Amino acid sequence: SYRKGGYHAVRIGDPFAAGRYIAQRKMGWGHFSTVWLAYDTHSSKYVALKIQKSAEQFAEAALHEIEFLLSIADGDPSNSKCVVRLIDHFKHNGPNGQHLCMVLEFLGDSLLRLIKFTRYKGIELNKVREICKCILIGLDYLHRELGIIHSDLKPENILLFSTIDPTKDPVRSALTPILERPEGGALNGGSTMNIIEKKLKRRARRAVANISLRRVSMGGAAEAPKVTKSLDGIDMRCKVVDFGNACWADKTFADEIQTRQYRSPEVILGSGYSFSADMWSFACTAFELATGELMFAPKSGQGFSEDEDHLALMMELLGKIPRKIATGGRSKDYFDRHGDLKRIRRLKLRPLDRYLVDKYKFCESDAREFSEFLCPLLDFSPEKRPTAQQCLQHPWLNLKTSTV
Ligand code: ADP
Numbered sequence: 001s002y003r004k005g006g007y008h009a010v011r012i013g014d015p016f017a018a019g020r021y022i023a024q025r026k027m028g029w030g031h032f033s034t035v036w037l038a039y040d041t042h043s044s045k046y047v048a049l050k051i052q053k054s055a056e057q058f059a060e061a062a063l064h065e066i067e068f069l070l071s072i073a074d075g076d077p078s079n080s081k082c083v084v085r086l087i088d089h090f091k092h093n094g095p096n097g098q099h100l101c102m103v104l105e106f107l108g109d110s111l112l113r114l115i116k117f118t119r120y121k122g123i124e125l126n127k128v129r130e131i132c133k134c135i136l137i138g139l140d141y142l143h144r145e146l147g148i149i150h151s152d153l154k155p156e157n158i159l160l161f162s163t164i165d166p167t168k169d170p171v172r173s174a175l176t177p178i179l180e181r182p183e184g185g186a187l188n189g190g191s192t193m194n195i196i197e198k199k200l201k202r203r204a205r206r207a208v209a210n211i212s213l214r215r216v217s218m219g220g221a222a223e224a225p226k227v228t229k230s231l232d233g234i235d236m237r238c239k240v241v242d243f244g245n246a247c248w249a250d251k252t253f254a255d256e257i258q259t260r261q262y263r264s265p266e267v268i269l270g271s272g273y274s275f276s277a278d279m280w281s282f283a284c285t286a287f288e289l290a291t292g293e294l295m296f297a298p299k300s301g302q303g304f305s306e307d308e309d310h311l312a313l314m315m316e317l318l319g320k321i322p323r324k325i326a327t328g329g330r331s332k333d334y335f336d337r338h339g340d341l342k343r344i345r346r347l348k349l350r351p352l353d354r355y356l357v358d359k360y361k362f363c364e365s366d367a368r369e370f371s372e373f374l375c376p377l378l379d380f381s382p383e384k385r386p387t388a389q390q391c392l393q394h395p396w397l398n399l400k401t402s403t404v
């Protein structure tokens with residue numbers, strides 16, 4: 001990927017924007033970019049420098065992302081809406097071509113790393129509530145004030161807010177010893193897409209085999225910090241990032257949006273989508289935070305596709321898809337006229353609250369309250385899902401579970 005049209009290779013100390021920004025170290029990467037910690041010599045602050053691959057389609061995608069980030073910054077002068085702030089953008093010429101660069105406020109680890117940090121056991125419910133409030137404030141702002149659908153909401157694209165000095169960076173270094181760095185060593189061989197797919201598959205497998213994960217990644221278990229203790233000091237505020245797939249609700253263009261596991265039924269069925277598609281992904285994210293595992297991890301099998309498995313998993317947890325939805329659009333391919341799946345006949349029904357008790361050992365009241373919060377967001381009819389604004393009023397967000 002480090003060739004013409006691809007990533008820009010950066011060395012520590014490299015200057016950008018005529019010396020304004022100095023690269024410090026690599027923090028992450030995505031499909032189209034690498035992200036560096038940089039020092040902003042104008043403001044004397046640390047920033048995140050997102051350097052896009054140079055080929056035309058990546059430059060176009062960056063311009064698209066910048067368009068959204070500019071509106072986001074414009075509408076939120078006090079920077080209080082839980083969405084990442086664009087500070088600057090410019091072009092950088094390198095041996096692989098011209099790269100669009102975005103300068104973003106510096107944030108901490110992603111929620112995916114936080115989940116890994118719990119060894120896929122999930123985060124205490126009181127902390128899940130704090131995180132959910134931030135995400136909802138961000139979504140409410142995007143949806144109601146700006147008319148933007150994020151389209152790729154998931155733990156990886158939500159970053160913890162960090163008020164910590166990045167040169168010391170205790171959050172990251174506290175997490176690093178027990179976690180493989182998601183960005184580590186994956187920059188050569190295979191396309192990034194492939195790597196991401198593989199990572200997701202690996203996650204799904206690990207989610208099932210928690211025990212082997214502990215054996216594989218723990219190394220010296222003695223040095224591992226106690227999970228609950230170490231999370232105690234971490235500020236649970238966070239922000240929504242990655243507007244590479246965002247769209248205006250009044251001009252959606254792609255049919256297929258969202259990362260597989262967070263994809264809503266209306267997107268799978270090709271029946272059109274709006275803000276409520278983000279609400280579905282939000283619910284999947286909240287479930288994952290609380291349990292440590294993907295809510296839906298569909299796989300294709302003998303005689304059925306990944307889409308069909310996904311729909312089956314949804315029906316097992318949430319009940320039957322309403323007739324109206326099972327008969328419109330692409331649904332005819334999957335459902336018979338009774339609204340049953342054609343190729344997956346036997347479903348193991350397990351309502352969400354029971355599932356939380358049986359599989360994740362939630363106590364009855366936690367399970368009931370949490371599923372009362374989640375289920376409306378997972379309505380098969382997109383227009384029936386609560387909006388982010390309505391969801392912010394839900395009593396679950398202000399409950400407090402005693403942790404003694
Ligand atoms: P992509 O669109 O290529 O997926 P993202 O915007 O999701 O790019 O960024 C990729 C990764 O870089 C993130 O998952 C995160 O690890 C890191 N990152 C992105 N933005 C920031 C930021 N503002 N502060 C700190 N790290 C960031």
Ligand code: MG
Binds near residue numbers: 030156242
């Ligand atoms: Mg991303």
